[in-house]
């Protein structure tokens with residue numbers, strides 16, 4: 337991949353996985369989407385901070401951790417990825433783990449988009465810290481704190497990096513990609529009026 341290629345954020349990868357045309361509208365034409373998702377991200381951070389203020393140890397009860405860093409900006413010219421990790425957790429076995437906070441309701445199943453986002457943060461941490469990263473955590477803050485643990489497998493890493501490569505191709509070629517095959521998504525899409 338061209339070393340001058342842009343750095344993609346894990347959030348943008350999630351948009352791509354929802355529909356590849358999001359990458360074209362957002363990263364090529366630079367048309368911003370509605371603010372609701374950004375509100376949720378911001379709200380998640382605020383709720384997280386409130387809980388930290390109230391009980392700084394609430395996570396420690398769930399994870400075998402030594403310490404953590406918060407809101408860490410990481411980038412990689414190899415992966416072509418950049419982003420702010422909500423938390424980097426130092427686990428007792430010597431490995432590190434990303435933690436991401438979502439202001440959404442916990443579901444018993446784990447969305448593939450969330451797994452891929454977590455894997456990209458894991459890859460960023462591994463490269464920047466030169467430490468093993470086997471696990472990631474996602475906290476769902478609406479309706480009480482619940483957590484999913486994500487195993488960072490070789491298959492998930494490959495799937496994640498291939499998504500970035502596919503996005504970079506869309507950006508470099510400036511060609512509109514195929515629509516999502518889940519056409520039900522178009523009904524609520526913020527780009528539906530310009531997506532022909």
Ligand code: SF4
Nearest residue numbers: 355357515522525531
């Ligand atoms: S309208 Fe449908 S195909 Fe077009 S960007 Fe939105 S989800 Fe994708």
